[in-house]
Amino acid sequence: MAELRWNPMIRDWVMVASNRQNRPNMPKDFCPFCPPKDEEEAKLKPGIPKEYDVFKYDNDFPALSQNPPEMDHPYAPDSKVYKVAPSHGKCEVILYSSDHNGKFYDLSDEHTRKLVDLWVERFNDLSSDPDIKYIFIFENKFGTTQPHPHGQIYGYSFVPKKIELELDSMKEEHDADGTCLFCRINREESDFGQRLICENDSFVAYIPFFADYVYGIYISSKAHRSNIAEFTADERNDLGIILKQIIGMYESLFPERKESFPYMMCMHNAPVNLNGSEYEKYAGYADYFHFHIELYPTLRAADKEQFMASSETGCWAHCNPTAPEEKAQEMREALERFLNK
Numbered sequence: 001m002a003e004l005r006w007n008p009m010i011r012d013w014v015m016v017a018s019n020r021q022n023r024p025n026m027p028k029d030f031c032p033f034c035p036p037k038d039e040e041e042a043k044l045k046p047g048i049p050k051e052y053d054v055f056k057y058d059n060d061f062p063a064l065s066q067n068p069p070e071m072d073h074p075y076a077p078d079s080k081v082y083k084v085a086p087s088h089g090k091c092e093v094i095l096y097s098s099d100h101n102g103k104f105y106d107l108s109d110e111h112t113r114k115l116v117d118l119w120v121e122r123f124n125d126l127s128s129d130p131d132i133k134y135i136f137i138f139e140n141k142f143g144t145t146q147p148h149p150h151g152q153i154y155g156y157s158f159v160p161k162k163i164e165l166e167l168d169s170m171k172e173e174h175d176a177d178g179t180c181l182f183c184r185i186n187r188e189e190s191d192f193g194q195r196l197i198c199e200n201d202s203f204v205a206y207i208p209f210f211a212d213y214v215y216g217i218y219i220s221s222k223a224h225r226s227n228i229a230e231f232t233a234d235e236r237n238d239l240g241i242i243l244k245q246i247i248g249m250y251e252s253l254f255p256e257r258k259e260s261f262p263y264m265m266c267m268h269n270a271p272v273n274l275n276g277s278e279y280e281k282y283a284g285y286a287d288y289f290h291f292h293i294e295l296y297p298t299l300r301a302a303d304k305e306q307f308m309a310s311s312e313t314g315c316w317a318h319c320n321p322t323a324p325e326e327k328a329q330e331m332r333e334a335l336e337r338f339l340n341k
Contacts, residue, residue, distance in 0.1 A: 002063065003071050004085040004158070012161040015087060017063035033057070033093070033148040034100050053111060054118045055095040064089030064154060066129065088131050090155040092122060095148070102149045103260075105248030105338070112240025119153075119267075120229050120236070126155040127229075127272045133279060134159045134271045137228070142262030142298050151265065159271045159279050166268065167282050167289060174288035182290030186220050195328045198245055198335055202231075202238035205246055207328045212318035214300040214327060215253070217246060219293040226270035226289045246295065249335040254302035264296040 001018045035050050036042035042050075047057060068086040076082040096104060096115055107115075119137055126135050132155040139151035159167070173181040189195055189206045197205045197217060205219045219242060225231060231239065250261040270289040274280050282289075300306040300321065311317045 001073070002065065002069055002087040004087055006083045006085070008081045010161060013085070013158050015063045017087065019061060031100050031146070031148050033095050033146065033150060035098050052095065052098050054097070054115045056118060056122055057093040057095060059091035059093055059152070062091035063087065064091050064156065066090055085157070088157040090126055090129070090132065090153070092153040094118060094122070094137075094151045094153060096151065097149050100148050103251075104149060105244045105251060107240075107244065109237065109241060109244075112244055113237050116228075116231075116236045116240050120231070122153050123227065123229050123269065126153070129155065130273050131157050133157055133273055133277065134163060135269060136160070137267040137269070139263075139265040141260070142264070159282075163268065163271065167271070167285065170288040170290065171282065171284075180224055180288055180290050182220060182292060183224055186222065194325045197249065197328060197331050198242065200238045200242055202235040203242045205242055207324040207331070209324065211324045211327075212312070212320055213296045214306055214320060214322050215250070215297040215331065217295045217331075219243070219246065219295070221291045225291045226286045227272075227291055228267070228269055230291075243293075245335060245338070248338040249331055250297060252334040252338040252341070253331065254299075255337075257302055262298045264298070266294045266296065268292050268294065 001016060003016050004013045005016050006012075007014055030044075032045055033048065034045075035052065036045050036048060042048075049055065064087050066088065068088050071084050071086060076084065094115070096102065097107065097111070104112075123135050123137070126132055134156045136154045136156065137151065138154075170181045173179060173184075185208070186204055189208065190199075190204060195207045195209065197207070199205065199222075202222055203219055204222055205217055207216060208218050219239075221231070221235065223235070225235070228239075247261075247263075250263060253261065269291060270285040271279060271282060274283045274285070298305055311319060
């Protein structure tokens, strides 16, 4: 089964994808993303080329599909509150490198530019599907995820609730005085300075005033851009460089750790294909939606995880047990260690 189910209490969709339970356990020491060594191994890795720098791979067990299955079941007959929708969309894997043990922060500037170009290519391609309304580029680097360096892209047929809330806030600010909320946040963080981590000509990275994760960072474009496809050539270069610096900084925070630093990387682009849809009120997003990346590390200390517990999960009431200004100083020192190693 694969479908969308509506949660009427928070007015948001849930992806139901029981087909993902059929994902196989890989043989020990087998990586599905490494280039095949011979013809026999190539049969086990259909679609993976013998050589690549970066590569797009369609998820073998997607939660979303551009040809979703029929919804034919008796689970909510004649319901007044429940509704379902086809699980239309796309799930892709983005391979950052052919090196199984490669590290994002060790990639060359030319290599990260290729990755940014691939993100842009996939964003544009998925945007050509009129039924896709939001494209989410992300990375989960923690727990039991596949260690080969990679991220993912989901193309949704709906605009997720958090993005809707951001759109509403940014639109309200723009409607009130014609300004971009995120441009204002960038200016205030730059002027204050104590929460800044680093910047280059095109991007700025900081712990926001309202950070809910101990080492959470926002990376924002300095120019007002609504999505990754709007970046100039220089901006694409600078995006890869600042991502390398921030991820390298994370690795330098706790030198005593043997494991790689865990985080989630969430890229917030404007939605797509809004005309004629229920989201048409956001069709003017280019004026007020501002591209940014949110990074959520899952550690609050070298040997302590930061859990999203009852308050955070049950009612979205977050509590940061540290002061962002103090952690920003700690991260600036870690960045200095990374850059000088």
